[in-house]
Amino acid sequence: MSIERAFVTQPVPFADALGVLRAAAEESRLRILALLSEGELSVSDLTDILGQSQPRISRHLKLLVEAGLIERHREGAWAFFRLCEGRAGLVDPLIAGLDRQAPPLSEDQARREAVRAQRADAAQSFFARLAPKWDQLRSLHVPETAVEAAVLDVLGPRPVHSLIDLGTGTGRMLALLAPRAGRATGLDSSHAMLSVARANLERLGLARVDLRQGDIHAPPFGRGSFDLVVVHQVLHYLDDPARALREAARLVAPGGRLLVVDFAPHELEFLRESQAHRRLGFAAEQVAGWLADAGLGAVETRDLAPTAQAEHQLTVTLWLAAEALVAAGAERAVA
Template identity: 65%
Template structure:
């Protein structure tokens, strides 16, 4: 037999990593409840549709050609069985397959085994595509009305493609299990990075913006991305559960950016990373009145101070100056990358224990 020692080292235990290693064991009672809930034609069709992405009652009513009360009853049964989750968004409620309940994993595997060539399921998917096309057209109409605003803002700083490239470069190839995009807007950051995450959540206070984001994400084929309506100052998400949080061009709209950063810290798992993208301090006062900016950018020192107070270590910074810095109406885009300082535990030092012969 050989001997050896385990040295003391700080480690961070990821809930997602543990879940990937653990077998999907389901208690008998939970499995029976899941199968009972899923074992009805309409409910199984609903589960197959939700495997494609989030839908609301109106969507499912149109796709399944059934009454709203009937669809609502099926959704209530599936929710009570823990197979789907319900998220409020203004006057609407969106549903998606559950991630964490005992029977949800087993039911996901069953749904994945359904024959996609089945005539009924194929007809459902065709109507689903029609619903998504309607959303895409509504999103396009919304942005047509806002085109002048967006074009004016884009003209003040470096192209978005350059910002996207800098974000990808700063984050590097390091994988992340779960990401959270605060103030997701049109879902741009989710489109850029959501494909790298096993779980991705976008949060915004505006129902209209979430409708646009949902259409964009559906067109991009990012069915695993979740969208939630909520307040960036009181996040309706699980605490300490994300290893990447983004705040992209949001803080300058807020009265209390430091509070938003503290909330972001609460959503991060120990050792997780926070990426803030916003403007450097500037003097373009017209942005307050014309574009509802509350803050005229932020200095590097100001941002570093807020991050320090929230328990972060600043590990990266980059300035993207406009092509013509001499212009008096141009903006510098700044990227601030920080890491949460916390660790969960230390591996015990077993060096004093004799080796087993």
């Protein structure tokens, strides 16, 4: 299932439209636009798919960036490109009308699938090295399916226009929530983990999710950019979780929400060594206090505790905080 982008159609100045059409009116550049309509790609990916030299591909990309048709972002030494949403009203109808079942687009698509398969194999190899540690951690708390069901339940049926998952890891929260979002973004500091997330999401047909490399303590997005911000099983790895939540709260749009999922306090000291945990869980009031200090209110808390008969030893806690203006409005309505 693909994420549908939501756009407001605006009149396009004639000169801008002419510049866009001139930039697209070249075989390689039109093929690049068709490829990027299905998800972001790196220079290396495009070189392999189109069978052209890197300098030539880079020149085409530069012209498309200058025309405002695509945008570039970095993951360490890698550069990835995606379509610009601002030009969608001009570009999408053009791309939608192309016959992808005939050459050269059909051949490009076949080579793209080969690139995706190579990416998935590399991601799987990386994840296989981590899996034993993650399996050990999962065995200590309620099943992931129960956590995910609780996430969906606490969020309810409310529409999500723009979603960001901070510290996205393998992209599991994006896989769960992106299908119901108009726009979805994942941020992680690790290029290797983003490669895993990219492969996982592509396999699910969610290739147009925006994945970015960046620091959760300084996310590269403007204030109020997202109406749902998710911080899932990240805080216990951080030296300064309160700062991370302040930055997360900064991203919450008016009327938006912030969901935090992490462990309640525990005494499993071995997780510091075996799993690199910096914190052994968080008290409900501690996280709620950080959220309030960050300008969010109306915090709803839910615990997923192990049963008396279970071997699980960790309680998973969910905190859902509303943007302060909405919380204040709700309080006035009750009064």
